[in-house]
Amino acid sequence: MVLTDKLGRTVNYLRLSVTDRCNLRCMYCVTKDFQFIPHPNILRYEEMLRLIDIASTMNIGKLRLTGGEPFARKGFMDFISNVMVQHPEMDLRITTNGTLIEPLVPDLKKLGVSRLNISLDTLDRATFKEVTGRDHLEDVLSTIHACLSAGIRIKINAVAMKGINDNELNSFIDFARENPLDLRFIEFMPMGDDTKSDSRFWSADDILEQGRKYAVLKKIQVKKENHGPARMYSIEGGKGRLGLISPVSSHFCSTCNRLRITSDGNLRTCLFSDRTYRLRNILRSPALGDDALRKVIAAATRDKPLGYHLLEQRSGCKGVCETQMSAIGG
Ligand code: SAM
Numbered sequence: 001m002v003l004t005d006k007l008g009r010t011v012n013y014l015r016l017s018v019t020d021r022c023n024l025r026c027m028y029c030v031t032k033d034f035q036f037i038p039h040p041n042i043l044r045y046e047e048m049l050r051l052i053d054i055a056s057t058m059n060i061g062k063l064r065l066t067g068g069e070p071f072a073r074k075g076f077m078d079f080i081s082n083v084m085v086q087h088p089e090m091d092l093r094i095t096t097n098g099t100l101i102e103p104l105v106p107d108l109k110k111l112g113v114s115r116l117n118i119s120l121d122t123l124d125r126a127t128f129k130e131v132t133g134r135d136h137l138e139d140v141l142s143t144i145h146a147c148l149s150a151g152i153r154i155k156i157n158a159v160a161m162k163g164i165n166d167n168e169l170n171s172f173i174d175f176a177r178e179n180p181l182d183l184r185f186i187e188f189m190p191m192g193d194d195t196k197s198d199s200r201f202w203s204a205d206d207i208l209e210q211g212r213k214y215a216v217l218k219k220i221q222v223k224k225e226n227h228g229p230a231r232m233y234s235i236e237g238g239k240g241r242l243g244l245i246s247p248v249s250s251h252f253c254s255t256c257n258r259l260r261i262t263s264d265g266n267l268r269t270c271l272f273s274d275r276t277y278r279l280r281n282i283l284r285s286p287a288l289g290d291d292a293l294r295k296v297i298a299a300a301t302r303d304k305p306l307g308y309h310l311l312e313q314r315s316g317c318k319g320v321c322e323t324q325m326s327a328i329g330g
Helices: 045-056 078-087 100-113 126-132 138-149 168-180 204-214 278-284 290-303 305-313
Strands: 013-017 064-065 091-096 115-119 151-162 182-187 217-220 231-235 241-245 258-261 266-268 277-278
Touching: 013 045, 045 078, 045 278, 045 290, 064 078, 078 091, 078 100, 100 138, 115 138, 138 151, 138 290, 151 168, 168 182, 168 204, 168 231, 168 241, 182 204, 204 217, 204 231, 204 241, 258 277, 258 290, 266 290, 277 278, 277 290
Parallel strands: 013 064, 013 258, 064 091, 091 115, 115 151, 151 182, 182 241
Antiparallel strands: 217 231, 231 241, 258 266, 266 277
16 A cells, blocks of 8 residues: 555655653753643554554655654663564664763664764754753764764754854864764754744755855755755765755655654644644554554545645744644654
């Protein structure tokens, strides 16, 4: 079974949030009044595995585990291992803040994890504390170096924010010049009252223009399955590359191939839509089997919206959607 929507888009990529808990409090991700999802509502790992089993029968070939902070959930390493054993065909990716995993790097390597996305919005300790509420910059940097030494490929995700990290572009480019990794800036998406600020928006085009003052950047063609919607640039004389992801200024809705499932089992077909399809009750109903889940997933996918239309309608609203990113998984 192949998942397609009314607009002819094929969906083959699932982002699964394993927890909404996180040890950081990033300013762009959590709102002041956020509330954790009650524990009983969080899917058990077996339930998540069942969803992955089902997804794999629906042509989903790429799976990203995210959060919250996925490594903050107990048993996450075993979960990765189970997913890898039961679904060796799945292109498995993980997004982490990198603060908790330096000691786990050898085990991750042994499990066969060959790449990680690590969020890092600043190379400055004080700014790191300001952005995340915690003093963990050194831990993240140690993790990055440990991964690179172990042969785990790294993509850095930095949320681009004027007045916060726009003065660090030169340092970031130096970092990517010296290290064999992909450094990708993601345009800031307002997510609610506390995160909304037009003055904070730093567009991908501005980053590119500024970046060209510090380095010779040449556009390179990359595979969509590896880089999603990122535009990638080589840095002359550098080991790493620069990437730009522009969900706001230059949407990529027409080629969107994603579904998201939150840790409490809500299926979301578009980051910019608050419409959710509740899978948890179906998962937990003894009377309903896998086919019931397949039906809901297929029907939801058919109605997958064009996010930029929703964004246009939301102009003047608090954010791009009503749910905070820490609960959706980015
Ligand atoms: N804890 C993990 C981490 O820090 O990478 C995974 C969860 S985090 C929600 C996933 C991604 O969402 C991160 O790369 C983060 O940069 C991105 N993100 C969160 N809020 C965002 C926002 N308002 N605008 C743009 N990107 C955002």
